[in-house]
Amino acid sequence: MAHSAVPQPFRASRPAAPLSGTHRVPGDKSISHRALMFGALAVGTTEITGLLEGEDVLRTAAAMRQLGAVVEQTGPGAWRVAGRGVGGLVEPADVLDMGNSGTAARLLCGLLAGHPIFAVMTGDASLRKRPMLRVTEPLSTSGASFWMRQGGRLPLAVRGAVEPLPLDYRLPVASAQVKSACLLAGLCARGTTRVIEPEPTRDHTENMLRHFGATVRVEDTPQGRLIELEGQPELVAAPILVPGDPSSAAFLLAAALLVPGSRVTVANVGLNPLRTGLFETLREMGARLTVTNARTEGGEPVGDLTAEYGPLRAVEVPPGRAPSMIDEYPILAVVAATAQGTTRMRGLQELRVKESDRLAATAAMLAANGVGAEIAGDDLIVRGGEAGIPGGGTVATHMDHRLAMSGLVMGLAARAPVAVDDAAFIETSFPGFAALLNAACGAAAIEPT
Incomplete structure (x- = not known):
């Protein structure tokens, strides 16, 4: 059960076809x-x-x-x-x-x-x-x-x-x-x-x-x-009955929002209102994100989420929303890189004590792939726009599974492939991540290097 000591570098490239289909993510x-x-x-x-x-x-x-x-x-x-x-x-x-x-x-x-x-x-x-x-x-x-x-x-x-x-x-x-x-x-x-x-x-x-x-x-x-x-x-x-993890669903849904022509449904996702800050933020950005089949199971709200590609605009994310989306800022930063305007995520001091200093590492991930990003105090600022994501860089993951997954999703939307220095840690929270995204793409867009 120990992590392999040998890093597992991966690379993600723009898929030949849009993402599609109905999928399930691992339990919360x-x-x-x-x-x-x-x-x-x-x-x-x-x-x-x-x-x-x-x-x-x-x-x-x-x-x-x-x-x-x-x-x-x-x-x-x-x-x-x-x-x-x-x-x-x-x-x-x-x-x-x-x-x-x-x-x-x-x-x-x-x-x-x-x-x-x-x-x-x-x-x-x-x-x-x-x-x-x-x-x-x-x-x-x-x-x-x-x-x-x-x-x-x-x-x-x-x-x-x-x-x-x-x-x-x-x-x-x-x-x-x-x-x-x-x-x-x-x-x-x-x-x-x-x-x-x-x-x-x-x-x-x-x-x-x-x-x-x-x-x-x-x-x-x-x-x-x-x-x-x-x-x-x-x-x-x-x-x-454990619902699908909204933090895991976030990566597949984000990929659908970023790759032109995509439409993906993730079935049976936990929709606890104290966990859905990312979905709220994406809707504010103009994302086509809809819930169907809403229900309650084991005291937790659950539903099916569908994301569809479309234009996005920059927003300011208030600090009070941080607890409900603390794990989703790296993938939100990737989405923000494609939105029109400058997105500012406020009050992210808690990210400094995650698996890595996730705030610094997220800014570095964007910068390595040609996206304008900076940290001001405890805020992350991402400059999006027409250019989208140039890509072509390598993401330093610092043993952080969410950075690794965010980097790979970024590669699906970038003009040049994006490399991730070590994807071994993804198995801690999302077994089969690369296989699931490749299935949604209909081809191997994410591969070991």
Whole structure:
């Protein structure tokens, strides 16, 4: 399951024909991680359908096994988790390796903080650079102890609280991972855990807590959005149908918007309003983006999305939208390169602590391919226009799967092919990415070099 140490360079060229057809993308990564974790904390057996089987999620499955849950695959995307109940996880015999997944690592900190066990967690070279203090600081007030490397980085050791205290925490920055870690720790505490977030972030944790029978209250207050969780609930196993990941669908839909004559439908995509900032922004740019077959499954809104090629105009993206599209800025920047005028994306400081400094890397990706791009403070400015994307450059991915996928989509729309220095990491979140895009193109537009 480890990444290959040998880089896998790829190249994308303009396809001979427009993109077409109806396609499915892998299951939502955020929901897949949580399905395995809540299944492990529930009483009974949780049946999961549509689980993302990328490396990040498989790391979470392995960690839940190490913590005493029975986790087994029963078919493609079909998994079964026999849980141990809230507070019932056992001490792992070995180090928990979370690979490339920041979500898994941060949520697991919350899970471990509420259990009276000792555990050590590590990850790959990219994850070992990412800050963990933002989670461990609030979790320490529950009674858990953490030891980390300089700068709050993995490897990390945790001794969970024997009698965890409920948390009362106001997030300094909007982060679904920090919020979720606090709620996971609060599950094991007597009393009510309260978390206030300055901007609403993805609420898959709250939705799934309710789905498993916990009492969760949410209200908007002058200080921000308040989430209250009643501690020590009995979580009862419940089936979960994981929708297609909107962050993954974004790449296929963007490709259709950029390649003349294209029309593509992505079926069964999660449309949680706290995840659809990109789709809202694309519509503001004039994108032909429509939803059909809208429905609710497992507490989450789902639908089929169709994107059609057409002219686009530049927009200003407000900073308040960042939490609902934090993973989509690299692909939005590629789309903006073809729009009429100058697009400004505001308030992207959170991108500096993703898999890479995603803000600097996105600007560099555009510049390497002849697109005018600059960073002003925490804003990304992209100059689009008639010229479109010259291409011909190489994208430095910095072990970041979203940069790699954005670079390859850019190659489909550019005048000269675009190279990506390493596409190995795409498998962590979007297994079969190149094959799916090639199928939509009807030919091999994306190839290893």
